[in-house]
Every structure is written in C-alpha cells, then in structure tokens.
Amino acid sequence: MHRSLVRPFMGVRGFSSTSKKIVASVLFERLPVVIPKLDPVVYAFKSFRKGKGDYQIDNVPAPRITEADKTIDRKSLQRALDRRLYLLPYGNSNAAPSGKPVWHFPEKVYDSEETLRKCAESALAFVLGDLSHTYFVGNAPMGHMVIRQMENVPEPFKRFFFKSQVIDTNKFDIQKCEDFVWVTKGELLEYFPEQAEFFKKLIIS
Template sequence: MKSCSFRWRQQFRRAYPEEFLKKSDARGKGEYHIDFVPAPRITEDDKINDKKSLQRALDRRLYLILFGDSYGTRKGQDVWHFPEKVYKSEETLRKCTESALESVIGDLSHTYFVGNAPMGHIAMPPAEKNKDTPSFKRFFFKSQVIATNKVDIKSKDFVWVTKDELFEYFPERSEYLTKMIIS
C-alpha cells in the first residue's frame, strides 16, 4: 500500500529549477529594496490651526459644527451647533438626519451613516429667555465623510474640531459629550 502511494506521488511530483528555489532565500536582499517613509501626521493646516480644513488632526476624528440660527434659540441669536433639522414629515429619524446634512453639505455621496438609530439624545428644556419654544429632544446620529478632502459647507460659519476642541464650543454639555463620544 505504501509503495503505491509513493509511486503516485513520484509520478505527479514537480521538479523545480534550482534558481527558482533560491529566489525565496534572497528575499529582501536585492536592489529592489525600497525604504518606506510614511507621510507626516502634522500638516500645514495643523501648523496654522485652520479649523475649516479636513486636512488637520489626521490621527483624530473631526466633528462638524456650524455657527448660525439653531432651533430652541431666539431668532437672530447665532450659536454653535451640530447640523440639525426639526423632525416633521420624514419616514424615519435617519431620513430627517440625511436631509439635515444634505442641506449643509449638499451631495451625500461622500458620507456614510453609521447605523439607522441615533447614537444618543438629550432632552432640551425650554430656554429661560425663550419660553415660546416647548421642551424637545435633540437626537445625535453618527456619520462620516469618506473619500474626499474637501466639503462645500453652506453655513454662516463652520469648523471641523476634535473631541477636545468640541468642549470649548459646548462647555455646558461636556459631560454628556464625553459619555456619548467614545474617542
């Protein structure tokens, strides 16, 4: 029985040339060896602290916040806020979120929504100065800008900020944002 399997293996065995077998021994020793130098993580936009650019803080996540009129504030009182829209007639909260983001950045072909459910919400009591607005809930969805370095933002003013910089714009919500945003 053993001799039969031995003959069968010998019959279909391949004989490789010596120079082919020696190629694997020479791996990493030839002229083709290239020294890889990674691109720097600190960009020109980091050096000048350009918060309107996506080409900064490349090792961190950036969050888009807008300066302008926000729901729950008095008319004409501009504040920093995330892209937002009042939920009225959309099928789902996700559709409402897509609509809100589309009104700010236009084309959504370079965005990816992480899931269909909000990542968090916060109950907003009526502002002391603005008793006309009833209490409401503000839902947060996570989305990512992918495959592009430039987005045309339609707003009075905007910034792309890291998590640490986010607390400078929302100091009263820092505890909540710390719990909601993991990294």
C-alpha cells in the first residue's frame, strides 16, 4: 500500500483540477441512537447528592445490545447504538489506480461540478441511489490528505472529506459496490492502518 502525507485543510483556492486530480470523499455517519452509559463516577456522585439508595434513572433506557451486535453484522445499522457508525464501500477506488477493489469512502473525482460539495453529493448519491435520508454538514470540507506520486500511484491527488449524516432511516439499499460495512471509529481504523493517525484526528468519537 502507498503512504500518504496528511495535512490539515487549507482550502482549494489556487488548486485547479487541471494541475492535480481532486477527489471528493464523504464521511457518512449514523449518529448514536441511545445515550452512552452513565459513567460510574457520575452515578456515584448523583447517588451521594440524593442520599444512599435514593438515586434512580427516570427513564427506562432502550436495549443496547441488539441481534446485529451479537452476530457482529457490519452490514446493519442496528448495532453499536451508543456510538457513531461510518459507511465503507468495497470496490474500485481512486486510491487504487491499479483497478483492484479496496475498502474506501464514497468518493468521486472532481470534474465539472459547480462546487466540490456538489461532487461529494454525487459520490454519495451514486452509492445510496438518492440523498433523501442524508444531511450534509456544511459546505466546506472538514479536512484533506495529499496522496503523493509513487509506483502504484502514477498521478498524485488530493482527497477532500465532507461530512454527511443519516437522517430518519435505519436501512439503505446499497448496490453500487461489491460489498459494504457500517463500522465504528475503532473498526474503521483497522481498514486504514497507514492513515490511522489522520482519521483519529479527523473523526469525532
């Protein structure tokens, strides 16, 4: 695998698509469905303030462990309910010029779109079919990485990341790829070990 030089996002002014290739990638996330477990220290503090044995949870929490958790079904959005999940398709990618399928983010080479954000929307729409259950957070990229020219990367390029979120659904009909997974941040880092430090900083747990 190639090495990538990770840099903070500094904007796209002066970086034309004719001088270097630009790729718009989408960090598509499902937000937590249930609140995280109450920290034992917080629980003890509240119990102390209310008196021993008097503290109780007002609302009955939803089940945290689902069937998808038990079977480790990474194709399901019904798992890791108290954490964020991220979509990774498997197939052809701009990061693999050799044409070999790899795990990657929904992405597209910037071509004639009005904006880089529009390019990112097209990338996600290609995978999902439509964007009716998505929400793009802001118009600007959240970060970028520079892929240098190497033996297996004949043309250097910049990959800009946009954030989008799942809205009002727990299932997508994903067909435009050989395979796909929904993964937590920790699981995602397993798919990109060489870029782990970059994604640790880019992704909020």
